[in-house]
Amino acid sequence: MTRSSAGGAKPPGEGARLYAPEFRRSAEIGSFNPADNSVEVLWTTGAAVRRQNWVTGRYYNEILEVTPEAVDLARLNAGAPLLAGHDTDLRAVIGSVVPGSAVIRNGKGYARVGLSAAAGDADLVAKIRTGIIRNVSVGYRLIKVVVTEQADDDDEWRVVSWEPFEISAVAVGADPGAHFRSTSAHFEPCQFVGLDLGTASQERTRASTIAELAESAGEPAFGLRHVAAGTSIQDFRHKLLELLVEREAPHTDGVLVTNFNGNRQRDQQRASAIQAAILHRINPTNALPDGAREFRGMGLIDMARDVLEAGGISTRGMNRQEIAAEALMQRSSGMHTTSDFSVILGSVVSTSLRAGYESAPQTFRPLVRETTVSDFKEVTRAQLGEAPRLEKVNEHGEYKRGTIGEGSEKYRAYKFGKIIGITREVIVNDDLNAFGRIPQMFGVAAAQLESDLVWAEILGNPVMGDGTALFHANHNNLASAAALAVAPIGAMRAAMAKQTGLDKKTVLNISPAFVIVPVELETKAEQLLRSVYQPTNANDATPASMRRLGLISEPRLDNGVVHPVTGVAIAGSNTAWYLAASPGQIDTVELAYLEGNRGVYTESKMAFNTDGIEIKARMEVGAKVIDWRAFQKNAGA
Incomplete structure (x- = not known):
C-alpha cells in the first residue's frame, strides 16, 4: 500500500x-x-x-x-x-x-x-x-x-x-x-x-498510444473502448484500419457515407476559415484569421473544390459549372453538415445581412422600450393610473379601500420578409456582390423597416385606447403653433409637467428628455440647445436645464413615411417639432419582437427551381405609442 x-x-x-x-x-x-x-x-x-x-x-x-x-x-x-x-x-x-x-x-x-x-x-x-x-x-x-x-x-x-x-x-x-x-x-x-507506476509502465504506453491514434483518426470513443478491452497496440492498428476502410466504403449509388478526414472539428474549422476568407474578400477591413490565410487568394470555385475534396468527393475532370452544381447539391443521404459549401455561403450572406442591419442608423432607439411577445395575437398594454390618495383615518376609524385607474393600448407584431437567391451562376462568375453588397442592402432595409414602424406611429397621430388621437387638445399635448424657440419649448415643458393621471387630479410632473425635429430644423435646434454664447437679448438666452435636452433629428419627419403594415402614405412637415420624455420615466413607444427573434433573422434552404440556395430574411416586430402624456407636439411656423 x-x-x-x-x-x-x-x-x-x-x-x-x-x-x-x-x-x-x-x-x-x-x-x-x-x-x-x-x-x-x-x-x-x-x-x-x-x-x-x-x-x-x-x-x-x-x-x-x-x-x-x-x-x-x-x-x-x-x-x-x-x-x-x-x-x-x-x-x-x-x-x-x-x-x-x-x-x-x-x-x-x-x-x-x-x-x-x-x-x-x-x-x-x-x-x-x-x-x-x-x-x-x-x-x-x-x-x-x-x-x-x-x-x-x-x-x-x-x-x-x-x-x-x-x-x-x-x-x-x-x-x-x-x-x-x-x-x-x-x-x-x-x-x-x-x-x-512501476508495474503499469507498459500499460500506460499502450493506453496513451491507442488514445492518440484514435484521436488522430477522429474516432476517440473507438480508442477508449479498446483501451478498456486491453487490446494491444498492434491489434488496435489493424482494427482501426478496418474501421476506416469500412467507413469510407461507397454506397451502391456512389455517394460516400462520411467525410474522408473523419474529423468533424477540422471540417468546421475549415468552414469557418473559408467563411472568413470570403468576408475578407467582400470587405478587406474584415479580420482575416491565421487559419483563413490559405484561402485568401482563392475564388469561389476553388473554395468549392476544396470543400468537395475534403468531403471525399473527387472533382477531377469536373468543369466550373459542374463543381458549382455539386457544391450546391443537397444530399439525399442527409449527411449535409456545417462544413458543406452551401451552408458556408448561406452563413456569409447572413453575416453580411446582419452587418448591414446593425450599421444602419436608427434615430428612434432612445425613445422606445423593447419588449417581446409570444405570438402574433393582439396584445394589450396596461396604462396604469396613479395610486389613490391616502386619506386621514380617525381614531377607531376604518381604512377606506381605493382603486388604481387603468387604461389600455392594443397592438400586435407582424411578419415581414424577403428571399435572397444564390444560383450556380453566381459561384461560377465569382460574384461577390451577391454575398456582400446585396445582403447588406437587405439588412439596411430591415433596419429601415423598424424605423418606419416607430416614426409612422408618431407621424400618423393614431387613435389611442381612449378613442382620442395621440396629439389632441383633450390630451393637453398639442401646443399653439410656433417656431422652435426658447419660449414655446418652455410652454410645452410646463404642459408636460402639468399632465395628470387617469383620475384627472394627480399631477405627474413629467420632464421632457428629447427635442425631436425634422432635419430642416436640426441646425437651428443645435444652435438653440448647444450654444454657449449669450444672445443680445437676455430674454432669449437658453436656460442651462434646456441645454441638457437630447436632440433627435429624423428625415422621415420632413419627407413622411409609408406605414409598413397598412401601406398608407403619411405626410411629413419640415416645421413641426416635438418634445418627448424618457421611456424610463413614463411609457413612450413600445417596440415588440416575437420572442427569441430580435432584429433580422435568416434561414436557408435548397432552391430546386433555380439551381441554387435561397436565404430567407424575416422580421417579426410591432410598434405602438403607449402613453400620450409622454409627448408634446408643435406644428411650427
Whole structure:
C-alpha cells in the first residue's frame, strides 16, 4: 500500500506524469436575472466522485480541492462557453461565463453565465430561465493529483491543482456519483504524486498510444473502448484500419457515407476559415484569421473544390459549372453538415445581412422600450393610473379601500420578409456582390423597416385606447403653433409637467428628455440647445436645464413615411417639432419582437427551381405609442 506525501514518507513515483482525460461533474443552476439575461451557476462543490483508472483498471474516489490556490479560474473568467450537453459543436454554445464572475467561496465554485439571445437557442434558454433545466456539469483538466492507494481497491485521488474550461447545461441532476467524459476524449499531461507506476509502465504506453491514434483518426470513443478491452497496440492498428476502410466504403449509388478526414472539428474549422476568407474578400477591413490565410487568394470555385475534396468527393475532370452544381447539391443521404459549401455561403450572406442591419442608423432607439411577445395575437398594454390618495383615518376609524385607474393600448407584431437567391451562376462568375453588397442592402432595409414602424406611429397621430388621437387638445399635448424657440419649448415643458393621471387630479410632473425635429430644423435646434454664447437679448438666452435636452433629428419627419403594415402614405412637415420624455420615466413607444427573434433573422434552404440556395430574411416586430402624456407636439411656423 502506497501513501501520499501527507503521511510523512516520500512516496515512490512522486512527480510522475501521466496523460489524463478531461472530466465532467454535475452541479446546479441558480437564480435567473432578467435584467441582463444571466443565471448564477454553482459549478462545483468538490464532492467525491467514484471513477475507474483507465490505466490500471482500479477504482478510486476523486476529490477536488476547491480553494483559490487549487483552481485555475483563468479560462472561466476569460469568458468560457456554456454548452448544451458538452457538445463541442459551435452551434451548441448557448451562453458564456460573464468575464471576471467566476469565484471560489467557502469551498464551492460560483459564476454568472450570460445566456444566448439567438433564435435557434430560444427553446433551451427558455427552459433554463424558467427553471426546467436546473443542472450544469463543469468540464475540467487535471494538473496535479495526490494519490493514496488503498488495499480495498478504492484509492483516493485528491486533485490539488485543476483547471475548469467549460460549463454545460445537462439533464442529469447534481448527483455526486454522476460524471461525464468528453466525447472527444482530449488527453492532457497531469502530474500524479504518490502513484506507483512501476508495474503499469507498459500499460500506460499502450493506453496513451491507442488514445492518440484514435484521436488522430477522429474516432476517440473507438480508442477508449479498446483501451478498456486491453487490446494491444498492434491489434488496435489493424482494427482501426478496418474501421476506416469500412467507413469510407461507397454506397451502391456512389455517394460516400462520411467525410474522408473523419474529423468533424477540422471540417468546421475549415468552414469557418473559408467563411472568413470570403468576408475578407467582400470587405478587406474584415479580420482575416491565421487559419483563413490559405484561402485568401482563392475564388469561389476553388473554395468549392476544396470543400468537395475534403468531403471525399473527387472533382477531377469536373468543369466550373459542374463543381458549382455539386457544391450546391443537397444530399439525399442527409449527411449535409456545417462544413458543406452551401451552408458556408448561406452563413456569409447572413453575416453580411446582419452587418448591414446593425450599421444602419436608427434615430428612434432612445425613445422606445423593447419588449417581446409570444405570438402574433393582439396584445394589450396596461396604462396604469396613479395610486389613490391616502386619506386621514380617525381614531377607531376604518381604512377606506381605493382603486388604481387603468387604461389600455392594443397592438400586435407582424411578419415581414424577403428571399435572397444564390444560383450556380453566381459561384461560377465569382460574384461577390451577391454575398456582400446585396445582403447588406437587405439588412439596411430591415433596419429601415423598424424605423418606419416607430416614426409612422408618431407621424400618423393614431387613435389611442381612449378613442382620442395621440396629439389632441383633450390630451393637453398639442401646443399653439410656433417656431422652435426658447419660449414655446418652455410652454410645452410646463404642459408636460402639468399632465395628470387617469383620475384627472394627480399631477405627474413629467420632464421632457428629447427635442425631436425634422432635419430642416436640426441646425437651428443645435444652435438653440448647444450654444454657449449669450444672445443680445437676455430674454432669449437658453436656460442651462434646456441645454441638457437630447436632440433627435429624423428625415422621415420632413419627407413622411409609408406605414409598413397598412401601406398608407403619411405626410411629413419640415416645421413641426416635438418634445418627448424618457421611456424610463413614463411609457413612450413600445417596440415588440416575437420572442427569441430580435432584429433580422435568416434561414436557408435548397432552391430546386433555380439551381441554387435561397436565404430567407424575416422580421417579426410591432410598434405602438403607449402613453400620450409622454409627448408634446408643435406644428411650427
